[in-house]
Amino acid sequence: MKKSLLDFLPEHAALDPVSFHMPGHKGSQLYKKLGYGDILDKLMDCDITEIPGADNLFQTEDVILEVMEKYRKLYGSKKSYLLVNGSSVGLIAGILSCTKRGDKVIMARNSHKSIFNAMRLGGLEPVYLFPEIMKEHGILGSVSPDEVSGLLDENPDVACVILPSPNYYGICSDIRAIAKVCHERNKVLIVDQAHGAHLRFMGEGYPMSAEEGGADIVINSTHKTLASWTQTAVMNVMSDRVDLGIVEDNLQILESSSPSYPLMMSLDINAEILLDPDKKRMAFGEWESAVEIFYERAKDIPGLRIIEDPMLDRTKLNFDMSACGLSGNDVEALLNERGIFVELVTGNIAMGMTGIGTTREHVNRLMDALEDIAKGRELLSADEEAEEEPMFSVKLEMAAVPEERMSRPIDECAGLVCAGSLIPYPPGIPLACPGEVITSEMIEYVKKLRSMGEKVIGVSSEGCILVGKQNKK
Ligand SMILES: Cc1ncc(COP(=O)(O)O)c(C=O)c1O
Structure with a gap:
C-alpha cells in the first residue's frame, strides 16, 4: 500500500529537516521559545x-x-x-x-x-x-x-x-x-x-x-x-x-x-x-542575523553565485551553482539528501525562503551543505554555462478567450488557443492563460518540467490540456 499523509508527515518531521520553504514559523520551536508552547497542546x-x-x-x-x-x-x-x-x-x-x-x-x-x-x-x-x-x-x-x-x-x-x-x-x-x-x-x-x-x-x-x-x-x-x-x-x-x-x-x-x-x-x-517589543526583538534579531550569515559565507564558497540587488528582500536566499556544473534541480536534490528543503527552483536558481522562525543554525546548516556540495568540483568558464531565459517574459500571441472548451493531448496543442491554464507550481505563474496561443517551446518546457517531477497545473492525469473547441486562433 502507498504511504498516506498520516505516514508521510511524521516521518518527514522525524528527519529533523531544515525548512527553507513556507511557512515562515519553521516549526514549533519559535512558538515554544516565545511562550506559546502550551497552546500547541x-x-x-x-x-x-x-x-x-x-x-x-x-x-x-x-x-x-x-x-x-x-x-x-x-x-x-x-x-x-x-x-x-x-x-x-x-x-x-x-x-x-x-x-x-x-x-x-x-x-x-x-x-x-x-x-x-x-x-x-x-x-x-x-x-x-x-x-x-x-x-x-x-x-x-x-x-x-x-x-x-x-x-x-x-x-x-x-x-x-x-x-x-x-x-x-x-x-x-x-x-x-x-x-x-x-x-x-x-x-x-x-x-x-x-x-x-x-x-x-x-x-x-x-x-x-x-x-x-x-x-x-x-x-x-x-x-x-x-x-x-x-x-x-x-x-x-x-x-x-x-x-x-x-x-x-x-x-x-x-x-x-x-x-x-x-x-x-x-x-x-x-x-x-x-x-511585543521583547518578542519581536528576539525573533527578528535571530532571523536577520541568520540571513546575513548567508551573504557572508557565500563569498567563500567557490562556484556559488547569489543574487544581491538594492531592490532585493534579502530574506530570500537565491543561489546558483551552475559554475560547478549543477542545475538548480541538481542542487535541490543534493540538499534534500542532506535534510535541507528549498522553496523553489527555476533553471539554475534555487531559492531558500527564510522566515521569522529561521535561526543561525538553519543557515549554517545550509552553508555547510553548499560548501560540501561545491568541494572538489571543477569550475566551468562563463561561456560553458547555459544561459536561461525566463518563460514568463515572452509576449504571447493573443486570441479571443474560447467559449467552448475541450481536452487535447499536449503534443497536439501547439498553435491552439489555451482555454484553461498551464501553471508550473511553484511559482504558480501561468505559462499560458485562456486566450493565449500555445507554442511548441511551451509544450517542450512543460514536458521537461514534468519529466523532472515538477508539477504543472492544467495538464490532466491523461496528459491533456484544455483548448478552444473550434481549434482556431
Ligand atoms: C506572488 C504570489 N502571490 C500570491 C500567492 C498566493 O498566496 P497564498 O498561498 O497565501 O494564497 C502566492 C503563493 O505562492 C504567490 O507566490
Whole structure:
C-alpha cells in the first residue's frame, strides 16, 4: 500500500529537516521559545465554531475585531481583514471590489494564478505589464513605474493596476513611484505582497513595504514569512479609494462559512509577537542575523553565485551553482539528501525562503551543505554555462478567450488557443492563460518540467490540456 499523509508527515518531521520553504514559523520551536508552547497542546480544544463570545469573521464585533485592530495598528491601515484562504482569496476579493464585468485591468504578466483566476471570475480584460528581465540570473525583476505610466496613458479606461512586490525571488518594485503614477490618474493600485508581509517590520537595508509606499490595497501572506499558520493572510485597505462594504461582501462570498479558529488564533499570536517589543526583538534579531550569515559565507564558497540587488528582500536566499556544473534541480536534490528543503527552483536558481522562525543554525546548516556540495568540483568558464531565459517574459500571441472548451493531448496543442491554464507550481505563474496561443517551446518546457517531477497545473492525469473547441486562433 502507498504511504498516506498520516505516514508521510511524521516521518518527514522525524528527519529533523531544515525548512527553507513556507511557512515562515519553521516549526514549533519559535512558538515554544516565545511562550506559546502550551497552546500547541490545546489545539484541538481551540477548534470551535461561532459560539457566544467567539465573534464571526463576517460580522466582527468582538474577539476577531480585536485581532483586526492589532493589524490595523501594525500596518497603519484604514482597515485590516483576516484571511483564512491565503492571499489568494484577498487578491480575488480585492480585484473584484475595484472592477465591474468587462473592465480592463493592468496586471503584471508574472502574476500569481489567483490574479488570473480573478480576471476569469470577473470577466475582466488584462493589459499586461512585463517586468524587467535580470538577464544575468534568468529571472524577472522589478516592474518599472515608467511602464505602468505608459500603459495607463494608452489605456485611460483601466479600472485598477495590480502587481507583485516582492516577486517570488524577493525582487521588489518602486511602489512609491508606481502609486504616484496611478494616483495622478485616480486609479487604484493593488499590491500582491504575499511574499513581503514582514517588510513593514524589518530593519535597515530592506525595501519599503507597499503600505508605506502608498498602495491602496495590500495583501500579505503572513503564513509565508511570519508566524501564523498556512492559509492565513492579512488584507490591508489603505485608502478611501476602496469601498469597504464591497470588500466585505466579496470576502463573505469567497471564503468558507466555517473559518478555522485555530488559524485565526495563529494570526492573533503573530500580531502579538509583532506588537511585543521583547518578542519581536528576539525573533527578528535571530532571523536577520541568520540571513546575513548567508551573504557572508557565500563569498567563500567557490562556484556559488547569489543574487544581491538594492531592490532585493534579502530574506530570500537565491543561489546558483551552475559554475560547478549543477542545475538548480541538481542542487535541490543534493540538499534534500542532506535534510535541507528549498522553496523553489527555476533553471539554475534555487531559492531558500527564510522566515521569522529561521535561526543561525538553519543557515549554517545550509552553508555547510553548499560548501560540501561545491568541494572538489571543477569550475566551468562563463561561456560553458547555459544561459536561461525566463518563460514568463515572452509576449504571447493573443486570441479571443474560447467559449467552448475541450481536452487535447499536449503534443497536439501547439498553435491552439489555451482555454484553461498551464501553471508550473511553484511559482504558480501561468505559462499560458485562456486566450493565449500555445507554442511548441511551451509544450517542450512543460514536458521537461514534468519529466523532472515538477508539477504543472492544467495538464490532466491523461496528459491533456484544455483548448478552444473550434481549434482556431
Ligand atoms: C506572488 C504570489 N502571490 C500570491 C500567492 C498566493 O498566496 P497564498 O498561498 O497565501 O494564497 C502566492 C503563493 O505562492 C504567490 O507566490
